[in-house]
Amino acid sequence: MGSSDWLALRTTLELAGVTTLVLVLLGTPLAWWMARTRSRAAVVLEAVVALPLVLPPTVLGFYLLLLLGPQGAIGGTLQSLGLYHLAFTFTGLVIASTLYSLPFMVNPLRDAFAAVGTRMTEAAATLRAGPWDRFVHVVLPLSRRGFLTAVTLTFAHTVGEFGVVLMVGGNIPGETRVLSIAIYDHAESMDYAAAHVLAGSLLAASFLLLLVLYAINRRHAVVRP
Amino acid sequence: MSLRARFRVAHPGFTLDVDLRLPARGVTALFGASGSGKTTLLRCMAGLDIPPGGFLQVGNDTWQDGAFALPAHRRAVGMVFQDAALFPHLSVRDNLLFGLKRVPAAEQRVSLDEAVELLGIGHLLARGPEHLSGGEKQRVAIARALAVSPRLLLLDEPLAALDVKRKREILPYLERLHDALAIPVVYVTHAMEEVARLADHLVVLEQGRVQASGPLGSVLARLDLPLQGDDDAGVVIDAAITERDTRWHLARAAFAGGALWVRDGGRDTGQRVRLRILARDVSLALAPHADSSILNVLPGMVDEVVAGDHPAVTLVRVSAGGVPLLARVTAKSADALGLAPGREVWLQVKSAAVLE
Numbered sequence: 001m002g003s004s005d006w007l008a009l010r011t012t013l014e015l016a017g018v019t020t021l022v023l024v025l026l027g028t029p030l031a032w033w034m035a036r037t038r039s040r041a042a043v044v045l046e047a048v049v050a051l052p053l054v055l056p057p058t059v060l061g062f063y064l065l066l067l068l069g070p071q072g073a074i075g076g077t078l079q080s081l082g083l084y085h086l087a088f089t090f091t092g093l094v095i096a097s098t099l100y101s102l103p104f105m106v107n108p109l110r111d112a113f114a115a116v117g118t119r120m121t122e123a124a125a126t127l128r129a130g131p132w133d134r135f136v137h138v139v140l141p142l143s144r145r146g147f148l149t150a151v152t153l154t155f156a157h158t159v160g161e162f163g164v165v166l167m168v169g170g171n172i173p174g175e176t177r178v179l180s181i182a183i184y185d186h187a188e189s190m191d192y193a194a195a196h197v198l199a200g201s202l203l204a205a206s207f208l209l210l211l212v213l214y215a216i217n218r219r220h221a222v223v224r225p
Numbered sequence: 226m227s228l229r230a231r232f233r234v235a236h237p238g239f240t241l242d243v244d245l246r247l248p249a250r251g252v253t254a255l256f257g258a259s260g261s262g263k264t265t266l267l268r269c270m271a272g273l274d275i276p277p278g279g280f281l282q283v284g285n286d287t288w289q290d291g292a293f294a295l296p297a298h299r300r301a302v303g304m305v306f307q308d309a310a311l312f313p314h315l316s317v318r319d320n321l322l323f324g325l326k327r328v329p330a331a332e333q334r335v336s337l338d339e340a341v342e343l344l345g346i347g348h349l350l351a352r353g354p355e356h357l358s359g360g361e362k363q364r365v366a367i368a369r370a371l372a373v374s375p376r377l378l379l380l381d382e383p384l385a386a387l388d389v390k391r392k393r394e395i396l397p398y399l400e401r402l403h404d405a406l407a408i409p410v411v412y413v414t415h416a417m418e419e420v421a422r423l424a425d426h427l428v429v430l431e432q433g434r435v436q437a438s439g440p441l442g443s444v445l446a447r448l449d450l451p452l453q454g455d456d457d458a459g460v461v462i463d464a465a466i467t468e469r470d471t472r473w474h475l476a477r478a479a480f481a482g483g484a485l486w487v488r489d490g491g492r493d494t495g496q497r498v499r500l501r502i503l504a505r506d507v508s509l510a511l512a513p514h515a516d517s518s519i520l521n522v523l524p525g526m527v528d529e530v531v532a533g534d535h536p537a538v539t540l541v542r543v544s545a546g547g548v549p550l551l552a553r554v555t556a557k558s559a560d561a562l563g564l565a566p567g568r569e570v571w572l573q574v575k576s577a578a579v580l581e
Contacts, residue, residue, distance in 0.1 A: 119310050122273050125297035126304035127324030127373055133298075137323075141314045 001197055007174050008182040008198075015090070015178060016158040019097040023105040023154050024147075026098070031109035032135075036118075049107070052100050060100055061167025068092045068168065093169040093176050100164045104153040112146020113139065145217050152213045156206055228253075228377065228409045231280040232269045234262075234433075241265050241433040247426060249284065252403050252410045254424035254441075256417075256452070262433040263413040267379050270411065271304045272297035283377045283409070301332070303370030305380045309362040311354035317365050318350040324373035333374050340368040343405060344398050360391035364398055371402075378402075378410045384419060392419075399423055417452070421445075421461045421501050422580045446542050446549030448531045458540060459503035460550055461580070466494050475520075478577070482545030483523040485577050499580045504540060504551035506575045511562055513571045521574035525550065530564050532556070539564070543572055550574075 001009075030049075034042055052060060068075045068086035075085030086092035116139050124134040140147075162180040169176030171185070179198055186195035228247040234240070241262040247253045255263045268274040270281060272288065272295060281289040288295045303324075311320050321337055341347050344364040354362060363383050370378060383399075384392045396419075403410070403423060414420060420427060420441070427444040429436040429452065437444045445452065445460045452458070464478035469489055476489040478498055485500065492498060513522050525545040533540050539559040541552045550572060554564070564570070 119306065119308065120312065122297070123304070123306060123310035123312070124323070125273065126271055126300075126302055127369065128298050128327035129323070130296075130298050133327075138312060142312075 002194070004173055004177075005179075005182055005194065005198060008177050008179050011090075011174060011176070012159055012178040012180075015093055015097060016155045018094050019101060019158045020105075020151055020155045022094065022098050023101060024151065027102065027105035027109055027150070031106045032113055032139075034106070034110045035113035049103050051103075053103050057100060057161065057163025058167055061096060061164040064092070064096045064099070064164070064168050068095065087168065088170040088172060088176060090169075090175050093165060093178075096164045096168040097158045097161060100161055101154045101157045104157045105150045108146045108150040108153065109143070112143035112150075115146075116142045148213060148216060152209060156209055159202070160206065227284075228411075229280065229282040230266070230270060232266065232276055233278060234265055234269065234274070234276045239433060241269075243430075243433075243435050245428060245435060245438060247409060247411070247428070247438075249409055250407050251425035252412050252423050253426040253428060254420045255411060255413045255428050255430060256415065256420055257430035258415060260432075261430040263415075263430055264381055265433075266430070267304075267381050267411060267413050270377065271302050271379055272300045273304075286376065301374070301376040303373055303375030303378045305363070305366045305370050305378075305383050307382045307385050309354075309359075309366040311357075311362055311365060311369070313354055315354075316350070317346065317352050317354065317357070320354065320365060321350075321369050321372050324369060328373050335371050335374045337372060340372040343371065343401060344368040358391065359387050360394045363387065363391075363395055367398070367402070371406075376408055378406065378408060380410065380412045382413050382415070384416070385414070396422060417457060421459075422499065443549060446551055448529055448540055448542055448551075454534060456505060457503065458551055458553065459501055459506075462500045462502065462548060462550075462577075464498055464500055466492050466496050466498060469494060478579075480546075480548060482525065482548035482550070485521045485523075485574055487577050487579050490579050500577045501580050502550060502574060502577045504553035506577070507543075507550060507552035508573045508575070509541060509543070509552050509554055509558075509562060509564065510571045510573055514573075517573065519573045519575055521572075521577065523550075523572045523574065525570055525572050527564055527566055527568040527570055529566060530559060543570060545572060 034045060065087055066072050070076060070079055070085045070087070075087055079085050086095065120138050120142060121134045124138045129137065160180065162184070165176065165178055165181060171177050171181050179202060183195050183198045186198065227249045230247070231244045233242050239262070243266060255266060257263050265274065269276055269279060275289065275294045278291060279289050288300050312323065315323065321340060325337055341350070344367055346361065346364050346368055349357060349361055349365065357365065367383065384395060387395070400423065412423060424441050426439070427441045428438045429444065429450055437447060437450055441461055462480050464480040464485070466476050467479045467484065468477035474489045475486045476492065478485050478487050478500060487500065523545045525543040528542040528544050528549065530539060530541050533553065537555055539554055539556045541554060541559065541564055543550050543552055552572065
């Protein structure tokens, strides 16, 4: 692996790490709300959250590029404030990845929260636990499998994204050039050996990650041993 | 010091509308068919549902009054759910401690050891809830609710999910609870057997409304309530053992209306027993018969006479020294004896079951 590949790996891990962190913070309250609400707006939200599952990544990337670019609502506003627009930046990539990986965080969490049920939180309420206390000491431990699944899938899915990155991020080494782009570059320039190293490593790493996840989830049921 | 609850909850097709004053200690049974609003009322008391405009006062503490309402976690309430609702990620001990450690030390009146001892679950503390039987789960759930030193204990059909054997296993603990607690206990059930054994006060709910509320004996003796079919109609009497006949294995249980010989269950004299006397086990006569096999004959006066479910049957409420008893006789006999309010009769009690 050349130094540019190492840089791409670092960018990839940073992107996946930051995206996962952002999604834990955003996705947890969103999933909690979706699991508990009886509002009809929840249906619309569910459809929106699921969109990245069915859309070609280029569609998402295309609109984000327009939105974040110098002429877009967000990018344009930033520029008029004297800041730089977000197209072809690491921050833009994080925003794009957050949207793109949203269902991988929200859906497992929502299912986990729904499975905890209201009975457990009601029991906790009659045992003097306030709302935050209930969430931390009852809901979180009972949905930890959901969290593990959500975090792992989000991370892995972000590592594996390509289309969105290509549209929004481009190919700037150290900033937006991630592994999937590097593999594409190697293949384009007929450097199959280098492509193999990266592609094979990614395949092996992803497989191992999922293997560990499912093994843990199977061994550690929510209930005590 | 009593419990005052006034709630109005309107759902499509169902309205709960109650205004209750319940005794400050002892067990109040909320009895009614499913859909009568028992559980809804209990949830309102717990603060799990907070209907606007409700009122709830427990002793000197107001928990809800108009716009003011304490959320569930700020009420000194202990709640036992039908399905126990133990936390699966915590051991039995940690389940018990969950509530206990959230109660300020100054308000703790029940220790972990006391709760554990009362429910007999000392040997289960290290286990996980999934390794408990249904009956054990409920005992842990009850102990967990007690460990928060509640001023009001609410039990939502705690035995409904259990088979007969498990019920029998838990009932003695509930009876101990009844004797040990100085707080009001509200017990939701649709099983008359549980009412007869545990309750002191009975509230009958039907379609969200209170049909009757009063001391167990007097509500059970009411003939205008569809509490149970003619076959199961009967009263419950609290009596004290005054004498034991070891030769014939009988014990004499005295109450305000007289005394009854019952099977000797091994209780010492002076101990209290609860007797269940079914209407079908009581017949009426105008004179005491000495030549009958029936040991228990009490004088009384007819209060009320109503037709039974079948035209051949008549139910009669008779007051024995102020204590109401029910008798089931044929309409033909009622006519022949001229049974009417005010008539003096002799109650022949064929059998009185000691509830234990």
